Amino acid sequence: MFHVVLVAPEIAPNTGNVARTCAVTGARLHLVRPLGFRLSDRLLKRAGMDYWNHVEWHVHDTWDELLAALPEARFCYLEPDGSQRYTDVTFRPGDALVFGSESRGLPPEFLRQRPGPTLRVPMRPGLRSLNLASTVALVLYEAYRQHGFPGMT
Known part of the structure; x- marks a missing residue:
């Protein structure tokens, strides 16, 4: 129902924990390179535990590749100085929730x-x-709360 996009994530355990969250909600996970770790990183696998096979996830080499993969999605960007609180937006099915790297955030050009x-x-x-x-x-x-947590009990 939703896409989670991590742009240049740097910390393997963070990404593993995000993967678990995507697994339990049914969100699709998109990782945009460069990654600050290897996909074979044991800390990535450990944080994601045995949930990886329950996540639909994609790795995109570039931002443009991600844009091409999600042509119809509305992109909602999370920024420390965002113009509105995340609770004040009405999320729509298919939205892409976009998060920048842990140390740098999102490039403004994106x-x-x-x-x-x-x-x-x-x-x-x-x-x-x-x-x-x-x-x-x-x-x-x-986002899922606003839609009644479809597919979750």
Whole structure:
């Protein structure tokens, strides 16, 4: 129902935890290179546990390759300074929830190539961000909540 896009993720355990979240919700996971780890990384596998075979996941060599793979998706970008709270947007089936790398976030040119809402998770001032896997879980579960958690009990 939803796509989770990680652009240049750097930390294998974060990506493994995101994969688990995608497995239990049915979201599709998209990883956009460069990756800060190898797909054979034991920490990636360990964090994802035995959920990897329950995740539909794709690796894209470039941002353009991802755009071509999801031509109809609305892209919702998570940014610390996003224009609206993630709870204030109405998510639509097929939306792509796009998250940048842990240390650099999203390149600004990506937002220009495929415009979409920029969302933020409210935080206390002066703090940079939540953990990537935590942020993905918050936003993805809000998207599914808005649609009654289809396919979940």
